[in-house]
Amino acid sequence: xxxxLFLKELIAGAVASSALTSSLAEAAFSAQTSQxxxxxxxxxxxxxxxxxxxxxGQCGEVCPNRCIEYFDFENGVDSLNTPYIVPRTKAxxxxxxxxxxxxxxxxxxxxxxxxxxxxxxxxGRARVEKSLCLSYQGKTCGVCYRACxxxxxxxxxxxxxxxxxxxxxxxxxxxxxxxIQLPQAIKIIPQHMLKSSASS
Amino acid sequence: MNLEQKPxxxxxxxxxxxxxxxxxxxxxxxxxxxxxxxQTYVASFSYDLLDSDEKELFDIMESLTSPFTDNPADxxxxxxGNTWSGNFFGYQISDPLAVVGQTAASLSVYWPFALTAxxxxxxxxxxxxxxxxxxxxxxxxxxxxxxxxxxxQRFGVRVGHRHFDRRLKYLxxxxxxxxxxxxxxxxxxxxxxxxxxxxxxxxGIALGGVGAGLVFFVLTLLFDLLVSRRGFCRYLCPGxxxxxxxxxxRLFRIRRIVExxxxxAKCNAICEFGLDPLRDDFGQECNNCTACIAVCPTxxxxxxxxxxxxxxxxxxxxxxxxxxxxxxxx
Numbered sequence: 001x002x003x004x005l006f007l008k009e010l011i012a013g014a015v016a017s018s019a020l021t022s023s024l025a026e027a028a029f030s031a032q033t034s035q036x037x038x039x040x041x042x043x044x045x046x047x048x049x050x051x052x053x054x055x056x057g058q059c060g061e062v063c064p065n066r067c068i069e070y071f072d073f074e075n076g077v078d079s080l081n082t083p084y085i086v087p088r089t090k091a092x093x094x095x096x097x098x099x100x101x102x103x104x105x106x107x108x109x110x111x112x113x114x115x116x117x118x119x120x121x122x123x124g125r126a127r128v129e130k131s132l133c134l135s136y137q138g139k140t141c142g143v144c145y146r147a148c149x150x151x152x153x154x155x156x157x158x159x160x161x162x163x164x165x166x167x168x169x170x171x172x173x174x175x176x177x178x179x180i181q182l183p184q185a186i187k188i189i190p191q192h193m194l195k196s197s198a199s200s
Numbered sequence: 201m202n203l204e205q206k207p208x209x210x211x212x213x214x215x216x217x218x219x220x221x222x223x224x225x226x227x228x229x230x231x232x233x234x235x236x237x238x239q240t241y242v243a244s245f246s247y248d249l250l251d252s253d254e255k256e257l258f259d260i261m262e263s264l265t266s267p268f269t270d271n272p273a274d275x276x277x278x279x280x281g282n283t284w285s286g287n288f289f290g291y292q293i294s295d296p297l298a299v300v301g302q303t304a305a306s307l308s309v310y311w312p313f314a315l316t317a318x319x320x321x322x323x324x325x326x327x328x329x330x331x332x333x334x335x336x337x338x339x340x341x342x343x344x345x346x347x348x349x350x351x352x353q354r355f356g357v358r359v360g361h362r363h364f365d366r367r368l369k370y371l372x373x374x375x376x377x378x379x380x381x382x383x384x385x386x387x388x389x390x391x392x393x394x395x396x397x398x399x400x401x402x403x404g405i406a407l408g409g410v411g412a413g414l415v416f417f418v419l420t421l422l423f424d425l426l427v428s429r430r431g432f433c434r435y436l437c438p439g440x441x442x443x444x445x446x447x448x449x450r451l452f453r454i455r456r457i458v459e460x461x462x463x464x465a466k467c468n469a470i471c472e473f474g475l476d477p478l479r480d481d482f483g484q485e486c487n488n489c490t491a492c493i494a495v496c497p498t499x500x501x502x503x504x505x506x507x508x509x510x511x512x513x514x515x516x517x518x519x520x521x522x523x524x525x526x527x528x529x530x
Contacts, residue, residue, distance in 0.1 A: 051306035054298040056285035057399050060406070061236050063334050064243035066272060070403060072411045078385040081411065087214060103292045104302060106311045108450040 035075055037084040038171060038190050040068055041092055041121040042099035042108040046192045052106035056080035059098035059107060067092055085123075087188050088116040089172020090124065094149055094172050116155065117170060124171030124190040126155065128163050132185035144175035144186045207282040207493070207502030215494035218333060222340040225283065228344040229337050229398055233275050233405035234261065238529040283337055284389065285316070286363060295395070296324070296420050296446065297439040301388040321446060325367075330445030332433060333472075333489030338393035341421070342430055346472065349425050361370055361444025363433045363474065366485060373441035374521040391433065395419055422448050430472045434485075448484040449507050454493065456480050460500035461516025467492035476503060480510045 015149045017194065040059050043049050060068040060083055067090035069077045085092055094117055096162075099107040126144075134141040135157075142161030149156055153168035163186065173188045239259035241250065247258060261272075269275040281289045285294040289341040294316040323330065332339060349359040376388040387522055389395045394400050396413040404410045434439050467477035470491045475482055477492045493501045498518060515521035 003282070014491045047384060050305070052302060052310065052386075054294075054302055054386050055286060055399065056281055056294075057402050058281040058285065058287070061232065061280050062277065064240055066237070066240045069407060070399070070411070077499065078383055080385075080387070081388050081413070091459070101280060101287065103287075103294055103316055105310055166247060181483070 016196060019169075030156075033139070036187075036190055036193065038092070038123045038173060038188060039088060039173060040083050040085060040098045040174070041094060041117070041123055041170070042110045043094060043107070043123070044106055049106050050078050052104045053082050054104050056103065057081075057083075057084050058101045058103065062101040063088060064095060064097065065093050068098065068148045072094070083168055085173065087176040088184060089177075090148045091173035091177035093174070094121070094170070108191075114150070114153075118150075118168055121170040122191050123173070124188040124196060126165045126171065126175055126186050127170050127189050129185050129187065132181050132183065134185070135160050135179060140182065143178050143180055147178035149174060204275075206461060206499050206501075207457070211490065211498075211501075212494050212496070212505055213304045214490040218489060219318075222337075223332050225335055226337045226340045228279065229401050230460070232279065232282075233402045236402075237406050238262075238265075239273050239276055240517075260344075268345040273394075281402060282396035282402070283335060284392075284398050291319075292439075293319055295439065296321050297388060297392060297442050298386070298395075300377065301380050301386045301511045304388075305380040305384055305386045309379065317363065324443055324450075325430070325447040326448035327449045327488055328453065329440065329443040329485065330447075331439075331487075332444055333487035336394045337432070338395045338417070340464075341397070342433060343422060343472065345421050345424050346430055349429060352425075359425055360429065360431070364430045366429065366435060366474075369437055369441040370445075372436050373438040376438045388438055391416070392418060394439065423468065429431040430474070434473055444484045445453055450488075451505050451507065452488065452503055453506065453509065454482060454486060454488065454490070455500060455504040455506075456516075457509060459517045460498045461518060462498050462500070463519030463521060464497060464517045466491055466495045466497065469475070470495045474530075479512045481512070482509050 021128050035175050039046070040051060040063075044052060045118065048199040055070075057070065060066070060070065067088075068083045070081050070083055073080065075082075075084075083098075094112070096110045096112045096117070100112045102109070108120055110120055127143075128136075137161065140161045142157055142163070143150060144163050145155055145157045145161065149172065150168055150170065152166075154166055155169060156166060157163050158164060171188045171191065175186045176184050176188050222290075237259060241247065241254065241258050247255070250258060265272050265276060277287075278289050283295065283299055285292070287293075290432075294313065296317045299314045299317040302313065302426065341455065354360050372391070372513065373388075376391055380387045390413065396417050400410050400414045400417070404414075420436075424431050429433065463478065465478050468475075471477065472489065472491065473485050473487065475486055495505075500516065515525065
């Protein structure tokens with residue numbers, strides 16, 4: 001009887017510990033997609049990107065804007081040493097050098113032309129927070145529109161320079177970087193967050 | 201004793217050349233982040249906005265590069281990257297482990313990238329694990345670490361000389377690749393010192409902060425110092441394991457000339473990888489670093505081109521043991 005009880009406890013313990021370790025592994029290995037960061041332009045979708053990127057750091061080393069930073073453990077073990085951009089700190093100027101430097105195809109090699117950029121760059125999409133935006137408060141601003149490298153394709157302005165984001169927005173983040181409001185009234189929603197909201 | 205079997209006199213100077221190459225590679229990895237920072241200053245026309253330290257860097261870099269280029273923002277891109285994967289005058293060269301790791305993580309071969317490792321693979325097939333002795337930026341620091349350990353030992357500090365099974369690193373390689381495949385992320389790059397050195401130097405110099413990789417690297421240095429001399433490279437390095445496998449049937453290898461050997465065992469003492477040149481046991485681990493050739497007092501070690509090591513040729517003909525054996529025969 002006692003032995004059977006012991007065996008039962010042993011099995012229960014094993015099951016519990018395996019469940020615990022698997023959940024720990026999940027917590028450590030799955031990227032926390034709630035974080036708002038951008039991948040460099042031309043990046044593949046998140047999971048594919050992580051399986052391709054060898055963390056050589058050449059994308060950052062050719063960036064003339066030094067806007068590419070590298071993850072430590074903030075985004076899970078999977079993202080260790082992979083490149084990211086925080087647009088409010090420093091946004092991408094769409095020079096496309098990083099994709100040409102990337103040896104692995106994790107960032108696709110693209111030309112610096114409007115066609116290539118519009119077709120393949122999907123860093124995210126800008127979203128205007130109207131309650132924070134000066135133009136929507138009646139104070140004509142329009143800074144985001146003037147910062148945009150894809151004016152009238154990615155963003156247009158209406159009455160009082162009120163910004164409207166269009167489908168051509170690639171998410172480079174120059175609007176967010178330039179917004180004179182604090183906190184910023186225009187934000188890039190990264191591609192990995194757009195997808196998860198669309199699927200759920 | 202036949203004196204024709206003297207090794208080519210330049211072989212014993214290769215070790216100096218090796219130190220030159222190692223330090224050049226390391227200095228290049230230190231210089232490249234500075235070049236990049238300078239390029240970003242130039243690209244943004246921001247000289248007046250820089251603070252005094254940054255201006256100093258700008259001025260130094262400008263005086264160094266102005267004889268060669270008028271347009272540093274675009275034209276200083278000749279060498280980029282690091283030894284893990286880098287662009288060298290238009291040729292992309294990558295570590296074979298990067299290709300194997302990416303293949304494991306994505307479970308598919310991406311040929312444009314796989315081909316960038318072709319040159320290192322060919323060289324490894326010819327020269328064995330030469331990368332570990334001649335190029336690896338971590339080797340530079342590990343060998344300095346060994347020198348520091350031996351100096352400390354002279355002052356009576358106890359340093360590590362433990363031995364483990366050399367095959368342990370193949371297990372680390374397999375585990376690293378399994379982990380990469382399981383997580384779908386190239387995680388072998390996180391436990392591979394040369395890749396870490398390249399990255400952390402860039403992080404530290406250009407981005408103003410180092411990451412967890414540096415902690416890992418310092419731990420390996422301490423492991424080498426306190427537990428086992430050059431232990432990480434000998435027993436744990438996944439890249440070393442891959443290079444050893446590729447270099448098993450290397451064409452160029454070191455061989456002992458038994459007629460010249462006097463059994464002094466200096467070669468065994470100097471060997472960073474703990475091999476046994478005295479008994480002709482080089483194996484797939486030898487990285488052709490030529491330290492044993494440089495230290496040999498009787499010119500008994502040389503380079504040959506053949507696919508296998510000799511079997512143990514017995515005691516050296518200049519040693520006492522061989523003379524005793526001869527007398528025993530007579």
